[in-house]
Amino acid sequence: MDREDFARGVREVAPLLLGVAPFGLVAGIAAANAGLDLTQAVGMSVIVFAGASQLAALDLIGRDAPLSVVVLTAVVINLRMLMYSASIAPHFRTFATRLKAGLAYLLTDQAYALSIASYRGERSVDRAAYYIGVALTLWVVWQVTTAAGVVLGTGVPDAWGLEFAVPLVFLALLVPAMEDGPTTVAGLAGGTIAVAGAGLPLNLGLLVGASVGIVAGLVAERPMEVNATDGH
């Protein structure tokens, strides 16, 4: 493994840790609020290792939502990684099966984004070393900050409303996700339906909202494509 490329991965992911560390703290706080102990919270961060789905699942677990709804919600949130897996797969095709299995476990939004950018760059790179430098750093920071968040979350009074940090993290991720017309429509529709459906039984509001949002985005695609070509 190329040490220099590994180190370059670690260096280039460092600025992103400013966003990941508070996210991990919040995941720990949310776990404590949902009634999980330190072992369960860190266990979740190791086994699932996908922040957004962990936070949504913890929120639902804390409300005693049916476990099928918890699982389905988390899986829908993580479906986006199907796109990352497909996009990065050609770069991993020559690796041994065991290495691929390990690299897949470490796949996250940030690891994908940085690695793909580096693979497409002009400079040749030890693809596995760079990826591991990025992804393993994220993994370590995620585990440490989750554990710290549990300790923090059990020590701070409820009135501080630390759980409010969860939607704030999602908000910062939502804005870049609404990158064009149809994705903005998907977000607006998903959010509105989720607000209206907050009282739905089985805590289905999130799933119904997300589903309607996806359909709305697909529906919005066509007229917007027509509009985009109108002026030409």
Next chain:
Amino acid sequence: MATSYADPLVWGVILVIGVLTYAIRLSFIGLFGYLDEIPPRLERPLRYVPAAVLAALVLPAFVTLNAGGLAVEKLVAGGLAAVVAWRTENVFATMAVGMGTLWVARFLLLPAL
């Protein structure tokens, strides 16, 4: 809101989510050669998953439509944080402004009214 699910059930749900998430991650990396591209029929809806899911997580936390009335401080804190998120796209700045506004409203402004 501590859960009333017993420990084995909590571990069970963590494990199931973990296995399914790993399957999603491994999918194309593991199957490359057999399955090279996402079918377009699947790819189009996938494009809208992040925006739809995130918005469905965010908005109900800021806006509540129940009989207990509107939680004004959350609406204001969420609104200001949204402006910061839009301007900076920075997770830390968004959290700082959102939590700061919530605390100022809760501990300074609302008690003074």
